[in-house]
Amino acid sequence: MENKEDKEFVDFIVTARKYKTLLTEKYKNRQVWHKPFLGDVISNLPGTIIKIEVKEGETVEAGQLLLIHQAMKMLNRVVAPVSGVIAEIGVQEGEKIGKNHLMVKIEPK
């Protein structure tokens, strides 16, 4: 273990009281949470856009097919999470996309 004198203790609050302590690497690297936007259709796997079934400005119903996204050897049907108007399409047919890519933005009704 490292020398205690080398350590930088920081303030750490648990139920209104400040403690002096060290942080672990895992704690420092934790993900900060952001509220997901209901109309954002994000890829949760990398893959290829096979076919797009909607156009910008089009009104869609919740559950309606938006596009086919091939990932993990599967043709995944990506459907609208909410009813609304297609505000933006962030992909093209044949395009290879990564994880967390905004595929479609819907302005909810």
Place this chain on the structure above:
Amino acid sequence: MTDLSKNIQTLREKKAVVEMGGGEAAIEKQIAMGKLTARDRILSLLDKNSFHEYDLFVKHDGRDFGMEKKDLPGDGVVTGTGTIFGAPVCIYAQDFTVAGGSLGLQHARKITKIMDHALKMKCPIIGINDSGGARIQEGVGALAGYGEIFYRNTIASGVIPQLSLILGPCAGGAVYSPALTDFVFVVENISKMFITGPNVIKTVLGEDISMEDLGGARVHAEITGNAHFYAMSEQECFEQVKRLVSFIPWNNQERAKAVEPKEPSAMLNIEQVVPADPKQPYDVRDVIKCIVDDSDFLEIQELWAANIVIGFGRMGGETVGFVANQPMYLAGVLDCDSADKAARFIRFCDSFNIPIITLEDMPGYLPGVDQEHAGVIRHGAKVLYAYSEATVPKITVILRKAYGGGYIAMNSRHLGADFMFAWPSAEIAVMGPEGAANIIFRKEIMEAEDQHAMRQAKVKEYIEKFANPFVAASKGFIDSVIEPKETRSLLLHALKLSVQKEEYRPAKKHGLPPF
């Protein structure tokens, strides 16, 4: 030459061929990677001249893709029995020099045979993993082999100690045997463990990562918690294995072998370790070293979830397990990882008749969205489950803070603690004084002209009234409030009293811990 000596000569020649494993070139390659050969690893671990090898002449099952013409000495795995400090063990080591240590059905059957033997003889099983994975040419036969190993790991769980050394690649399905065992050992630069390797991740996900960053020794010792012991060399790893074996019993019907008791180091003063200010950190391992025989403590999972400390020491010559909040990291809070770490260790101790000593100093659970969303409720519940379920002697010493849910979780009287001690510095309360004062005296504080001064006054009032061990002691939740320097002698007394402890649970097939 008589017929007998001719036969003996033949045996020696046959053995010599198998013992060369994959041959000189392959052995040189293995050594160049900083690795010992399978047989040398076994010989380094076991007592001198104690190894007896089984199944040297087993042949592999491959009948396709040209495998029928290949001879694989020992089918890529060395198995047998021996002793460590006189304790009997069953052992196997995959031989990377033979077909990359790949696992075919006969290779697996050699392993399951020695596992069955260990279970029947009730002695620990040690597996040394160094394998490229399933032998693809054997197809589903290799998968069957893995499944038969996993099944035995599960059946043997809680009956005999199971140790896994990862001394090479251990990828895909192969990782699940170590994961099912009690202790996993990894070595820097040598161990590699993952379900899907960097190549697949790159192809499928486009994420570029090295084997070391994905599943190297340090990753499993610090990030995933899959490993329990982390070493810089194979030799250091073998020393860790031997030390661990000296602390644990041969099986669940035995107690660990006692050794000559020794007093803790006179250099340490238990009254000077813990700061009086409950907000100041310290290293709880220093408290343990003031208490255990010879100040000798074997820490487990030192790098992962450092906010809780677990490990073995001896008291009066007998093995005990320690669970201690570590104020030095994250103020010693309970969180998902530290709860998992403590709960698994408590269950190991309970399975193998090892008394548990809990040293408590914690402010509560780690606040945060990531913790709540990661399921800190079900993870934290494992600690409650493990302590409540355990029937070995359970002793708690509250050093300083014991707040809220943490007080209940850390082996409180309410979960069945046999002995509850508290230092005079103990604060047993529903939450920290600041939080409590803000709620109880909300109205007074809001209505005061000087809110800050009123809050300070009310916090002080709360501290004087509740931040001590005497409220809990007045209800009998604490058996005695003790001076720090009495800790070791009272723990020895408690352990002596509980040697014959018997406690039963209703008969059931098995409980349902919140996995």
